[in-house]
Amino acid sequence: MRIGHRPERDKRITTHVGLVARAFGASEMLLTGRDAHIEESLADAARRWGGSFTLHSGVSWKGEVMRWKEAGGAVVHLTMYGTNLPDVIDEISHCERDLLVAVGAEKVPAEMYQLADWNVAVGNQPHSEVAALAVFLDRLFLGRELEEDFAGGLKIVPSARSKKVLYPEHPNDSNYPGGKGSEEIGP
Numbered sequence: 730m731r732i733g734h735r736p737e738r739d740k741r742i743t744t745h746v747g748l749v750a751r752a753f754g755a756s757e758m759l760l761t762g763r764d765a766h767i768e769e770s771l772a773d774a775a776r777r778w779g780g781s782f783t784l785h786s787g788v789s790w791k792g793e794v795m796r797w798k799e800a801g802g803a804v805v806h807l808t809m810y811g812t813n814l815p816d817v818i819d820e821i822s823h824c825e826r827d828l829l830v831a832v833g834a835e836k837v838p839a840e841m842y843q844l845a846d847w848n849v850a851v852g853n854q855p856h857s858e859v860a861a862l863a864v865f866l867d868r869l870f871l872g873r874e875l876e877e878d879f880a881g882g883l884k885i886v887p888s889a890r891s892k893k894v895l896y897p898e899h900p901n902d903s904n905y906p907g908g909k910g911s912e913e914i915g916p
């Protein structure tokens with residue numbers, strides 16, 4: 730959940746919060762406020778690159794936190810002021826509850842610190858919500874998220890020296906770049 734998105738200045742970073750959440754194993758994103766640009770960017774990523782990641786925008790952060798906890802889930806709030814990640818990740822990993830991970834933009838309401846089950850710092854130095862989310866999810870999923878298969882989208886064939894992309898859903902569609910099933914770019 731992204732709290733406090735400011736449409737006039739946070740478009741790119743909030744989009745990156747969503748892209749990181751999707752790529753690093755989250756199943757959905759909640760956004761306080763609405764922003765058509767973000768909705769379109771994330772929908773486009775999901776359309777092109779597959780998987781089932783969804784965005785729900787215009788939510789109330791407190792309403793979502795209360796609902797989540799009432800349904801038995803736990804809330805992790807990422808903040809530089811929290812308990813340092815190495816000291817708490819085992820407890821979180823073993824809690825056996827669905828997790829809602831919250832990141833802020835500017836100032837997060839003080840109530841969030843009280844409602845969260847854990848306030849977690851990814852190191853007690855200021856940096857970025859994008860970095861904090863990526864490191865947290867990577868530690869939570871122990872790196873397994875990097876091998877996740879996103880069904881139904883373009884597939885990158887990992888390569889040391891070239892770009893190779895497969896278009897599994899459109900193997901012969903000339904509207905897709907490299908519409909013979911793949912595109913190879915490079916030396």
Ligand code: SAM
Pocket residue numbers: 807808809810831832833834835837849850851852853854855856857858859861
């Ligand atoms: N004062 C803020 C805080 O509480 O972490 C830093 C503001 S920063 C511009 C925006 C967001 O990045 C924060 O709300 C928090 O979610 C995340 N963030 C920044 N540094 C972090 C850190 N060291 N550990 C965890 N989250 C961090």
